[in-house]
Amino acid sequence: MSKFFSNSAGDARKTELRLEPVGRRLFLRMAGAAAATTSLMVAGCSKDPITGDDMTARGGARIAAGVDLGSGDVGILNYAYALEQLEAAFYDMVVKMPYNGINADERQILKDIRDHEITHREFFKRALGSAAIGDLEVDFSAVNFKDRNSVLTTARAFEDLGVSAYNGAGKYLMTPDYLLLAGKIVSVEARHASVIRSLLAPKTGHYAGVDVVNGEGLEKSREPKDVLAIASPFVKTMITGPNLPNM
Amino acid sequence: MKLQNILSDIEQVDPEVYERLNSRRGLLNLGGKLAAAALPLAFGSSLKKAYAQTSTNNKIVDVLNFALTLEYLEAEFYNIGMGTPGLIPAEDRLIFAEVQMHENAHVAFLRKVLQSLGARPVEKPRFDFTAKGTFPTVFSSYTTYKLLAQAFEDTGVRAYKGQAGNLVGTGAVLEAALNIHSVEARHAAYIRRLNGNKGWVTFADSTGLPAAIYAGEDQQIQNERLGPINAHSGPVLFGIDTMAVTESFDEPLTKEQVLAIAMPFIVG
Numbered sequence: 121m122s123k124f125f126s127n128s129a130g131d132a133r134k135t136e137l138r139l140e141p142v143g144r145r146l147f148l149r150m151a152g153a154a155a156a157t158t159s160l161m162v163a164g165c166s167k168d169p170i171t172g173d174d175m176t177a178r179g180g181a182r183i184a185a186g187v188d189l190g191s192g193d194v195g196i197l198n199y200a201y202a203l204e205q206l207e208a209a210f211y212d213m214v215v216k217m218p219y220n221g222i223n224a225d226e227r228q229i230l231k232d233i234r235d236h237e238i239t240h241r242e243f244f245k246r247a248l249g250s251a252a253i254g255d256l257e258v259d260f261s262a263v264n265f266k267d268r269n270s271v272l273t274t275a276r277a278f279e280d281l282g283v284s285a286y287n288g289a290g291k292y293l294m295t296p297d298y299l300l301l302a303g304k305i306v307s308v309e310a311r312h313a314s315v316i317r318s319l320l321a322p323k324t325g326h327y328a329g330v331d332v333v334n335g336e337g338l339e340k341s342r343e344p345k346d347v348l349a350i351a352s353p354f355v356k357t358m359i360t361g362p363n364l365p366n367m
Numbered sequence: 368m369k370l371q372n373i374l375s376d377i378e379q380v381d382p383e384v385y386e387r388l389n390s391r392r393g394l395l396n397l398g399g400k401l402a403a404a405a406l407p408l409a410f411g412s413s414l415k416k417a418y419a420q421t422s423t424n425n426k427i428v429d430v431l432n433f434a435l436t437l438e439y440l441e442a443e444f445y446n447i448g449m450g451t452p453g454l455i456p457a458e459d460r461l462i463f464a465e466v467q468m469h470e471n472a473h474v475a476f477l478r479k480v481l482q483s484l485g486a487r488p489v490e491k492p493r494f495d496f497t498a499k500g501t502f503p504t505v506f507s508s509y510t511t512y513k514l515l516a517q518a519f520e521d522t523g524v525r526a527y528k529g530q531a532g533n534l535v536g537t538g539a540v541l542e543a544a545l546n547i548h549s550v551e552a553r554h555a556a557y558i559r560r561l562n563g564n565k566g567w568v569t570f571a572d573s574t575g576l577p578a579a580i581y582a583g584e585d586q587q588i589q590n591e592r593l594g595p596i597n598a599h600s601g602p603v604l605f606g607i608d609t610m611a612v613t614e615s616f617d618e619p620l621t622k623e624q625v626l627a628i629a630m631p632f633i634v635g
Contacts, residue, residue, distance in 0.1 A: 232565065235611035242605050243589055243615075287545045296532040299541075301589065303528045303548065304616040308567060310552035311617075315566040318557055323458055325465035328553040337472030338546035339553075 186358030187253040193298050194251050195364045196289050199344055200302065201244035202256060202359055203285055206351060207278050208237040209258045214275070219268045226319060233275075233312050240305055247301075257356040272320050279313035280332055281342070281350055282306075288341035292365045310339070427540055428486040430530045433622055434544070435477040437526055439491040440632060441519050442470040447496070448516075451506050459561065466516070466554045473547055480543065498631035513561050518576045520555035521568065522620070522628050524548065529619035552617070567614040579628050583618045 189198040211234035218227060245252050264270040286306035293299040314327040321327075333339050342350075344364045352359070361367050445467035448454055455463050481488040496505045496515065504511045527548035534541035556566035564574050571578070571585040587609060620628075 229566075232567065232611060232614065235607045236567070236615040238605065239607050239612050239615035242607075283549050287542065287549055290531070290545045291538050291542045294535065296535050299531050299535055300528070300619065303531045303545070304589070304618065306545070306549055307524050307528065307552035307617040308615055310549035311556035311566045314553035314556035315560065318560065324461050327462070327557045328465055328469065328550055333469065333550050333553075335472065336476045337469040337550055338476065338543060339549045341542055341546060 186360055187256070189253060189359065189361040189364060190251065191363030193293055193295050194248065195361060196292050196302075196344075197244060197248055197298060198251070198253050199289065199347075199361060199364060200286065200305070201241065201248060201252060202355075203282055203347070203351065204237055204241040204244055205256045206258060206354055207282060208234070208241045209256075210260060210263075210274065210278060210354075211237050213260060213265060214271055217265045219271045220266050221268060229315055229319070230275075233316075236308055236312070240308075253359075256359070259354055259356045262353065269320075272316055275316045276313065276320060277350075279309055279316055280340075281347060282309040283313055283332075284340045284342040285344070285347040287339060288343050288347070423537075424484065424486075426533055427537060428481065428484060430533050430544070431477055431481050431484075431540075432486075432489045433530065433625075434527065434547070435474065435481065435489055436492065437519075437523055437625070437629065438470055438473040438477060440494055440629060441523065442467070442474050443491070443494055444496060444516070444519060445470055447506060448512055454506060454509060454512060456509065462557055462561070463516075466520075466558075469550055469554070473550075476543075476547075480540070493634040494632055495634045496632060501631065513558060514574075514576060517555065517558045517562055517564070517574070518580050518628075520551055520558055522580055522625060523551040524555055524617055525620040526622075526625040527551065528617060529621050529625070531619075565614070568617065569610055570613050577628065579624065582624070583620075585613050586616065586618050587612060589616055 187202075189195045189202065211230060214230050215234045218230075222230075260274075263274050283306055286302050286309065290299055290302055290306075293302060313332070317327040317329070328339075343366050344361055345367045348359055348361065445463060449460070449463055449467050478488040497503050502511055502515060505515055506512065527544055531541065531544065531548075534544055559566050559574075562574065564572075568581060568584045571581045571583065573581045
């Protein structure tokens with residue numbers, strides 16, 4: 121999926137991530153339109169890989185509406201909250217707009233997963249309280265919601281991404297309560313991933329295949345910067361985490 | 368899992384690790400590609416001397432040996448099952464072959480990590496998968512077999528989760544435990560579906576297994592201290608029913624709870 125992210129956009133993103141949050145806010149507030157133009161030059165030098173839109177047409181809005189996840193344990197929880205927002209929004213559309221030929225079993229599975237992701241999202245929102253990031257604006261224009269394969273492969277990508285994100289972020293959580301909570305959620309995401317994969321390739325080892333589990337029986341971890349890069353085509357809001365570990 | 372990671376992680380917990388080892392330069396000089404194969408032994412013996420009595424190492428070793436015991440149990444269960452002609456139908460063998468491969472890999476991995484920490488991996492116990500006659504058809508009835516498989520996988524998920532708190536701040540060790548934990552959850556979900564259950568755990572529904580395996584899975588309040596998510600405000604919270612709320616969180620088990628579940632299967 122990282123192929124969605126062109127090199128030039130990746131470089132621009134790094135530049136964006138290096139800005140300190142306070143500095144960036146000041147910069148935008150003080151310089152107004154001029155700053156927006158400068159930001160556009162940083163963020164937009166290619167077409168949006170998903171929509172084909174010229175990024176410059178909305179790059180300013182992306183940055184102006186961008187969110188900073190924060191730092192420390194709160195930053196990690198906001199990071200999880202962002203991913204849960206993305207998943208919940210996706211499954212909400214899947215449930216409201218079932219793909220052609222969906223059967224009763226699949227319908228129930230996708231509704232269950234939708235309910236779990238909404239629960240996760242609402243949990244983080246409440247747990248974070250005033251430290252929570254705002255609502256993200258999503259972009260699922262790359263998904264054909266009428267097509268089973270398009271929906272289920274996207275679901276697989278989101279679930280695998282979610283598991284790898286939690287697996288990679290656990291080590292950064294210093295509060296045991298938060299780590300336990302992340303642990304309570306990640307195994308449910310792994311259950312989702314397994315079931316979705318079994319719908320795509322029933323009666324095979326695909327549910328825990330070599331693309332996600334290595335030869336030592338260990339599932340993949342991803343660092344926040346890699347997760348955000350993979351998720352970014354699906355999120356219109358610019359998400360930054362300059363103070364997250366290893367960004 | 369890289370040994371260098373373990374070392375740097377321990378350094379965070381114990382800034383004096385290199386002084387304890389008294390051979391930082393020596394260890395780093397070993398770090399080249401040629402020396403990589405020799406590193407585990409050298410590293411292990413240094414670390415063993417340095418940490419023979421410290422609580423951080425003991426805690427990690429305890430967790431890893433506990434996990435290893437469960438992995439032995441699972442690996443043997445699948446090795447016997449896959450090796451019993453006619454037990455697992457042909458159409459389901461790929462599913463169990465995957466589990467079998469992973470559980471054996473987990474045994475090998477945990478043994479390797481323990482050895483690299485200079486600790487002795489626990490011996491494989493002798494198992495009785497009939498649990499002293501409770502499940503006499505474990506290897507003759509596929510129905511019994513896949514139900515017990517579900518028991519072991521769901522218990523495994525809860526067991527790793529219950530140990531995570533003991534690994535806070537251990538970096539690569541915690542990460543490796545999480546990397547195993549999610550694999551167990553993938554197994555659990557598919558095997559639950561083979562049993563006609565949902566892939567996730569609803570309330571504390573034991574689906575015909577001993578109730579202890581699912582005790583507490585019906586928890587409806589998550590971390591009240593942080594700000595609860597619960598069903599206290601009524602049967603429906605933000606449009607999601609209580610059933611789905613309990614499915615959304617897998618709950619941990621303590622080591623004692625897990626051992627109580629596993630003990631009937633362990634002869635000694």
